[in-house]
Amino acid sequence: MSPIRQKVKFDKKLLDQDALKILKKLNKSDHETYLVGGCIRDILLGHKPKDFDIATSATPEQIHKLFKRSRIIGRRFKLVHIMFSARKFIEVATFRAGKVQTSNDGLVLRDNYYGALEDDVFRRDFTVNGLYYDIKKSEIIDYVGGLDDLKALKIKMIGDPSERFEEDPVRMIRAVRFQAKLNANIESQLIEAIQANSQLLVKIPPARLYEEVIKLFHNENSIEIFHELDRLGLLRHLFSQTKENPFVDSSLINTSERIRNGNSVTPAFLFAVFLWSAVNKRFNQISKKNKSRIELMLQASEDVIKKQTQQVMMPRWLSSRVKDIWLMQYQLENYNPKKSKALIRNPRFRMAYDFLVLRSESIDKDLRAKAEYWTNIQK
Ligand code: ATP
Ligand code: MG
Secondary structure: OOOEEEEOOOOHHHOOHHHHHHHHHHHHOOOOEEEEOHHHHHHHOOOOOOOOEEEEOOOHHHHHHHOOOEEEEEOOOEEEEEEOOOOOEEEEEEOEOOOOEEOOOOOEEEOOOEOOHHHHHHHOOEHHHOEEEEOOOOEEEEOOOHHHHHHOOEEOEOOOHHHHHHHOOHHHHHHHHHHHHHOOEEOHHHHHHHHHHHHHHHHOOHHHHHHHHHHHHOOOOHHHHHHHHHHOOOHHHOOOOOOOOHHHHHHHHHHHHHHHOOOOOOHHHHHHHHOHHHHHHHHHHHOOOOOOHHHHHHHHHHHHHHHHHOOOOOOHHHHHHHHHHHHHHHHHHOOOHHHHHHHHHOOOHHHHHHHHHHHHHOOOHHHHHHHHHHHHHOO
């Protein structure tokens, strides 16, 4: 099968200088090496890529030998990280072979066979993510029609959608994320395959889904993504206790705005919002027991978080922050003016206050005066 090779023009400033160094060095050592995937997709759309992925014919050991500051990491398959600073590394992957070893239920078990470029491409998820860039010729190499799909802003699977979802159900979530990110459309065959296969997500370890959830909601399109996940039946496999409501909507809009303005965001806020109605429901269910308010709230928090972590992991620091936000709501709603100043100095105050303000603007409008009290007292 011969690919389309197409010379392309784009703003060279979008290319990462360190990634170029890696490409040049590997190519000079006679290893066929390309930029691949999301970075090419983003560059062709004129966006600055978040990270640069490199695919090469060199084996991980060969790559490691060529770059002093590199290390081989092995998760599902071996990759090499080349370090450029304490915080920056570039991932280099050896071309992967077409065949994968799967368990009876179709999940990928072993995936460590190296191949050639024309094998590697068919292991990628969507056609728009299957483009390679050859710096020596300034050409895009396209085996899968990705250039056309990118022009048409279409998310299309490489290969049979249901088979590819069985291999890796996370691709369903990725489709939704890229649709929003690129302002594209998922092709109808893919939509149907997602709706038919959403339950496959239960097979994914909660730790991996945690990483995916962060990518889903810590971006400027989080509200579109939330609604699309809900519409396609994926949300219930990530957050079974979460239903759309005005509080969830305003918090997603708020997160997007913060990201657009370069402010920091924390997953604690997101999880606290998503699970807020569940924790209140649970609180009411158990409130007949002869316990203090605070004990009941702690118990309800434990129960809701435990159920959540069966789907999406929450690291310890995260669940403890979420609980703090919830527990502080009562203190903020029933404040004692004499103790207000002390509460403001609590390191968790800011998040709990933001949470209260968003509640007062969406589902609990009767809390407006109380939110204003806390706004004013900080002045
Ligand atoms: P972004 O970095 O904006 O999230 P991306 O497309 O670069 O998007 P990465 O997770 O960085 O996503 O992956 C880089 C490339 O690796 C993808 O473009 C795709 O070609 C391939 N890839 C990543 N995850 C999968 C997967 N689950 N199945 C198949 N291919 C994948
Ligand atoms: Mg990427």
